[in-house]
Amino acid sequence: MLDVIIIGSGPAGLSAAVYSKRANLNVLVVEKVYFGTGQIAESHQVDNYLGLLGMNGYDLGEKFRDHAVQLGVEFKNGEAEHFEAFEDGWKIQLKSGEVLETRTVIYAAGAIHRHLGIPGEQDYTGKGVSYCATCDGAFYRGKNVAVIGGGDTALDDALLLSDMCNKVYLVHRRNEFRGSASTVERLQAKENVEFVLEAKPSAIIGTDMVERLELEDGRTLEVDGVFVAVGMVPMTNPVKDVVELDTNGYIVAGETGKTAVNGFFVAGDIRTKGLRQVVTAVSDGANAATSAEQYIRQQ
Numbered sequence: 001m002l003d004v005i006i007i008g009s010g011p012a013g014l015s016a017a018v019y020s021k022r023a024n025l026n027v028l029v030v031e032k033v034y035f036g037t038g039q040i041a042e043s044h045q046v047d048n049y050l051g052l053l054g055m056n057g058y059d060l061g062e063k064f065r066d067h068a069v070q071l072g073v074e075f076k077n078g079e080a081e082h083f084e085a086f087e088d089g090w091k092i093q094l095k096s097g098e099v100l101e102t103r104t105v106i107y108a109a110g111a112i113h114r115h116l117g118i119p120g121e122q123d124y125t126g127k128g129v130s131y132c133a134t135c136d137g138a139f140y141r142g143k144n145v146a147v148i149g150g151g152d153t154a155l156d157d158a159l160l161l162s163d164m165c166n167k168v169y170l171v172h173r174r175n176e177f178r179g180s181a182s183t184v185e186r187l188q189a190k191e192n193v194e195f196v197l198e199a200k201p202s203a204i205i206g207t208d209m210v211e212r213l214e215l216e217d218g219r220t221l222e223v224d225g226v227f228v229a230v231g232m233v234p235m236t237n238p239v240k241d242v243v244e245l246d247t248n249g250y251i252v253a254g255e256t257g258k259t260a261v262n263g264f265f266v267a268g269d270i271r272t273k274g275l276r277q278v279v280t281a282v283s284d285g286a287n288a289a290t291s292a293e294q295y296i297r298q299q
């Protein structure tokens with residue numbers, strides 16, 4: 001039986017894998033996305049990871065993964081669907097039907113993009129609606145786009161797109177931003193960025209492709225692309241009956257990654273915490289692996 005199964009291969013999962021391996025634990029990483037590195041792959045530039053100023057998110061994710069691979073960490077492509085405690089540990093059933101057994105679980109499944117839920121959003125996904133400016137921005141070179149949201153993702157996306165698009169509308173439902181003040185200042189200095197504040201999108205309209213974004217107050221923005229950056233939803237569905245979730249769906253756990261359930265640890269964006277960043281995810285992975293190691297040694 002394995003000592004640790006880690007669910008997720010983002011920075012939290014990979015860090016947990018490195019710490020587990022170095023603690024001589026028998027570890028397997030189960031990842032939904034083949035050769036994945038999590039959300040970080042979508043980050044154009046990560047300027048706040050200590051010592052790596054200006055690092056591209058995709059490259060940083062690859063470095064994290066290489067580190068785990070070089071230490072001999074094994075990966076399995078699969079989606080964990082069901083978790084059940086038994087006398088010696090945990091049984092994890094994958095979507096394929098395969099059942100894995102492990103002494104401990106480190107659940108680091110991260111979060112997915114929240115949707116606006118407005119007419120046209122689903123119909124035009126991939127036809128002008130995108131959730132990843134880093135991935136799709138280049139398709140809108142010289143065009144007009146709207147970015148929806150007021151957090152760091154929306155601000156970073158608007159900055160990235162302003163370097164390639166003709167016009168960027170930054171559409172936010174309030175008149176204060178949740179994201180970094182320094183990025184707001186950089187955006188204010190851009191001639192092709194227009195802030196559209198106290199504005200709630202009501203519909204995305206087009207024919208074959210997106211043609212405009214309509215706002216609840218009746219305003220219309222003529223755009224070729226709509227980049228939705230309104231936060232994330234934690235991937236806790238498979239474990240909602242196993243561990244305690246807070247009102248937003250995050251798993252209740254402190255810095256140690258320990259949950260109230262024996263042998264079940266968490267790391268990264270999935271847990272209740274104040275700051276969801278690469279650096280805190282990496283830190284979580286180290287803590288959760290150390291907690292799992294201590295738990296195994298005590299058994």
Ligand code: NAP
Pocket residue numbers: 045046047048114115116148149150151152153154156173174177178200229230231232275276277
């Ligand atoms: P976030 O901080 O949760 O921001 C989501 C934004 O979307 C908020 O401004 C929110 O408005 C808005 N919003 C939510 N639902 C909406 C809806 N239905 N319609 C319109 N607007 C809606 O999410 P995030 O920007 O993805 O960032 C997540 C975490 O990652 C944060 O901790 C962030 O700091 C971090 N991050 C950091 C970096 C970086 O440091 N470079 C880059 C990306 C992300 P309200 O403000 O009104 O609630």
